Amino acid sequence: MRAGLTICMIVALATNRSIAQVPIDPVWTRLVPSSSHVTRLALDHSTDRLHLAFQPGPADPHTYIRAFNTDGSDVPPPYTVLTLGTFLPVTITTGYPFYRDEPLRLLAQSDTLYFIDHYVGQLDDVSWYRSARITLDSATTFSMHTGGGPQVDVHHDQFGDITVSPTVIRNFSNHHWLMGRAIVPTTDRIAADEMRIYCGRVPNIIALDRSSMTLLSPLVVPSSGSSTRTLLMLTNDVINYASVNSNLTMDIGAVDTAGTVIWSSIVTLPQTTTLTGIVGDALGNVWISGSQSVSPQTGILYRFNAMGAQTGNYTFGRTIDDIVCSGDTVFLSGWDAVDPTMVYLAAFATDMTTAIGSYGQGQLRIYPNPASTELRVDGLSPGTSRLTVTDVTGRFVKEVQGPFNGSMSIPVSDLPNGTYVLRSFGAGPTTMRSFSVLH
Amino acid sequence: MCVIFSFCGSVVAQPPIVVDWMSELPNDPMILAAFINPNNGRSEVIYDESSGTCDTDELWRGYDANGHPGNYLDPWVGCLNAFASLDHYVAATSRTGSPRMDVLNVSTLNNHFYIYCNGLIIEGLDIGPPGYGYASALCVLADGAGVYIGGGSTSCLPAYSTIFKLGSGAPWPACVPFSPYSLEATPDSILSINFPSVHMVDKVAGTVGSTFDLFTGTVSNTGKTCMNGDTLYWACKVDGSLHVGKYLLHQGSIWEQVLPFTDIPVELVRDDHGRLWTAVGNNLVWLDSATGSYSSETIGSAITGLDLQVGAIVLAGTMSTNVNFIMHGTPQP
Numbered sequence: 001m002r003a004g005l006t007i008c009m010i011v012a013l014a015t016n017r018s019i020a021q022v023p024i025d026p027v028w029t030r031l032v033p034s035s036s037h038v039t040r041l042a043l044d045h046s047t048d049r050l051h052l053a054f055q056p057g058p059a060d061p062h063t064y065i066r067a068f069n070t071d072g073s074d075v076p077p078p079y080t081v082l083t084l085g086t087f088l089p090v091t092i093t094t095g096y097p098f099y100r101d102e103p104l105r106l107l108a109q110s111d112t113l114y115f116i117d118h119y120v121g122q123l124d125d126v127s128w129y130r131s132a133r134i135t136l137d138s139a140t141t142f143s144m145h146t147g148g149g150p151q152v153d154v155h156h157d158q159f160g161d162i163t164v165s166p167t168v169i170r171n172f173s174n175h176h177w178l179m180g181r182a183i184v185p186t187t188d189r190i191a192a193d194e195m196r197i198y199c200g201r202v203p204n205i206i207a208l209d210r211s212s213m214t215l216l217s218p219l220v221v222p223s224s225g226s227s228t229r230t231l232l233m234l235t236n237d238v239i240n241y242a243s244v245n246s247n248l249t250m251d252i253g254a255v256d257t258a259g260t261v262i263w264s265s266i267v268t269l270p271q272t273t274t275l276t277g278i279v280g281d282a283l284g285n286v287w288i289s290g291s292q293s294v295s296p297q298t299g300i301l302y303r304f305n306a307m308g309a310q311t312g313n314y315t316f317g318r319t320i321d322d323i324v325c326s327g328d329t330v331f332l333s334g335w336d337a338v339d340p341t342m343v344y345l346a347a348f349a350t351d352m353t354t355a356i357g358s359y360g361q362g363q364l365r366i367y368p369n370p371a372s373t374e375l376r377v378d379g380l381s382p383g384t385s386r387l388t389v390t391d392v393t394g395r396f397v398k399e400v401q402g403p404f405n406g407s408m409s410i411p412v413s414d415l416p417n418g419t420y421v422l423r424s425f426g427a428g429p430t431t432m433r434s435f436s437v438l439h
Numbered sequence: 440m441c442v443i444f445s446f447c448g449s450v451v452a453q454p455p456i457v458v459d460w461m462s463e464l465p466n467d468p469m470i471l472a473a474f475i476n477p478n479n480g481r482s483e484v485i486y487d488e489s490s491g492t493c494d495t496d497e498l499w500r501g502y503d504a505n506g507h508p509g510n511y512l513d514p515w516v517g518c519l520n521a522f523a524s525l526d527h528y529v530a531a532t533s534r535t536g537s538p539r540m541d542v543l544n545v546s547t548l549n550n551h552f553y554i555y556c557n558g559l560i561i562e563g564l565d566i567g568p569p570g571y572g573y574a575s576a577l578c579v580l581a582d583g584a585g586v587y588i589g590g591g592s593t594s595c596l597p598a599y600s601t602i603f604k605l606g607s608g609a610p611w612p613a614c615v616p617f618s619p620y621s622l623e624a625t626p627d628s629i630l631s632i633n634f635p636s637v638h639m640v641d642k643v644a645g646t647v648g649s650t651f652d653l654f655t656g657t658v659s660n661t662g663k664t665c666m667n668g669d670t671l672y673w674a675c676k677v678d679g680s681l682h683v684g685k686y687l688l689h690q691g692s693i694w695e696q697v698l699p700f701t702d703i704p705v706e707l708v709r710d711d712h713g714r715l716w717t718a719v720g721n722n723l724v725w726l727d728s729a730t731g732s733y734s735s736e737t738i739g740s741a742i743t744g745l746d747l748q749v750g751a752i753v754l755a756g757t758m759s760t761n762v763n764f765i766m767h768g769t770p771q772p
Binding site: 142176183 | 453454456457458459461462463465506507738758760762768
């Protein structure tokens with residue numbers, strides 16, 4: 001089965017594609033106050049919950065991790081907010097924090113968070129990096145601290161934990177015993193299965209035998225420049241990679257574990273871009289996110305199908321720090337450049353059919369959220385003919401017929417507490433927003 | 440090509456430890472010893488300051504129960520660097536729960552031991568009349584009733600070998616025939632151990648009583664011991680290799696295990712599950728205290744600190760890549 005699939009997929013193309021960038025509009029957006037502009041996002045597939053790590057601001061140097069349902073609604077306690085960074089016994093008595101705690105990486109699985117942060121000790125002034133396994137009762141069950149350099153990635157599966165510094169990979173057993181520690185070429189993000197750990201940068205993706213931590217033959221993939229950051233993803237024995245080069249190109253492709261290049265592609269970047277995420281969706285598409293480093297500091301989002309054809313080039317006016325995918329929905333997080341005091345969490349349909357539209361004009365905005373008496377709806381496009389409200393199960397709740405003059409209010413005092421979805425129908429694309437009713 | 444520090448191509452025998460945190464730092468300076476403070480659960484690491492500047496951060500670092508480095512510097516003033524290589528630490532923790540005792544030997548400054556209890560100076564101890572100017576602390580024991588310091592002193596000529604008692608009851612110095620490199624306690628006696636010889640010193644009077652040998656053979660290091668009731672466990676390099684033994688007082692040797700290691704043991708501790716732990720070179724070794732059967736695991740390039748208190752174990756040492764490591768965990772049944 002595997003061999004046959006490989007034969008069918010050997011389409012090693014190196015194409016320089018350029019398709020027009022399309023602004024997209026999210027199905028829903030949640031904004032969280034933060035002045036640090038840094039987020040990390042994880043999806044716990046076992047619970048279908050999103051976890052957003054952010055810093056509220058310089059007055060509070062802790063990192064918070066807040067949980068959301070995939071429809072954008074809040075998850076009730078104890079999942080709502082997990083506060084990290086309280087470990088140092090320090091009283092902040094001046095405006096300058098004695099230490100800071102910056103989220104660098106977040107993964108989630110079975111109500112357990114795998115987290116990398118960067119903090120500065122208040123007395124030794126040493127810059128520490130920590131990868132930690134944290135259960136939602138705030139108990140840290142394992143942590144790896146490095147004071148001599150950063151940690152960039154963490155991996156967990158049934159075989160144990162892997163922590164990654166740029167040139168060091170540590171392999172821990174399920175009892176967190178250090179089974180091996182390998183010196184590797186510069187690595188930004190690994191991919192791993194029970195047998196191997198893949199690391200390094202394009203064009204040389206390095207394979208390590210996980211049990212012995214010995215180097216195996218590298219997987220050489222096409223390169224269009226000198227890589228400054230490479231992200232890897234492993235799915236069904238296929239390694240997808242995305243690599244930003246110093247010459248403003250990005251190499252994207254897929255290679256199997258035997259080293260056969262399945263496809264490759266080259267994207268020309270509009271400006272210096274930080275590569276932030278790579279994720280696959282249920283249809284086999286590969287999504288790659290990044291953020292431009294200079295004005296305009298907007299995010300970019302590329303979609304490639306399983307055969308390597310670029311099928312999407314999107315932006316929505318905000319930086320993109322992280323990307324996760326559940327079913328037919330892609331979730332992004334980052335700094336909300338529209339309201340610089342906020343960071344955002346947003347959901348998009350993977351086919352973009354219900355959400356593609358002009359973000360500036362006709363943007364549907366709802367407030368307050370949660371609502372108790374009425375829900376104000378702004379930004380209705382002139383062609384909007386009706387609005388519908390359904391509950392989270394899809395059951396029809398109410399409908400309001402147009403025409404509308406850009407905005408209107410929907411009474412919600414008659415609705416029980418819960419999460420609902422507002423849809424606008426008209427000449428343009430259908431747009432959805434999630435909101436909550438709380439009396 | 441093998442690029443790791445351990446287990447290149449071999450099956451790993453994981454020690455029966457669940458690790459809850461680990462920390463890495465550049466290995467300048469080197470770690471000399473690691474302890475667990477039973478009063479607060481902190482893991483404390485002592486660094487070699489002999490070649491660096493007098494930076495107290497580098498001399499002593501504490502890690503809280505979650506592995507966060509808090510630089511819990513004990514508030515004594517000074518720096519080992521000020522006295523160069525003539526100074527060193529020895530430390531002990533009471534088996535009965537009294538605070539940990541640290542002894543800083545300042546032999547060339549004056550004829551005092553400085554005694555620290557959880558970082559606070561509790562007393563200085565004259566070890567001889569002025570002008571003798573010689574003292575060295577080799578080991579220390581706290582048993583809840585007193586603190587016993589084993590070392591050398593010109594007050595015990597010609598052997599220079601002394602045990603000082605501090606704490607409750609009348610303090611005494613006891614002259615022993617050989618320098619004590621390890622001290623253990625029974626309800627009535629202090630065991631002054633200079634491998635393979637053990638001298639029993641009366642706790643009240645400080646008089647030297649019976650003596651016996653733990654084993655036979657050519658000793659090439661100072662060795663380590665731990666005690667459980669009347670059972671004395673020992674680890675020592677004998678005839679060129681590491682020997683670990685179990686000796687029952689008033690009865691004799693129960694078993695003696697020869698291990699394929701040639702380095703000097705760092706420490707010998709016993710956990711709540713009847714298991715002995717020692718470290719030799721870059722090997723962590725654990726033995727069944729009933730039978731002496733053992734297993735081992737390599738880690739890093741050198742293990743220089745090992746302690747076990749209140750059910751937790753801490754390891755410290757150096758990776759092969761010029762970083763220090765500290766690993767904290769819990770021995771499992």
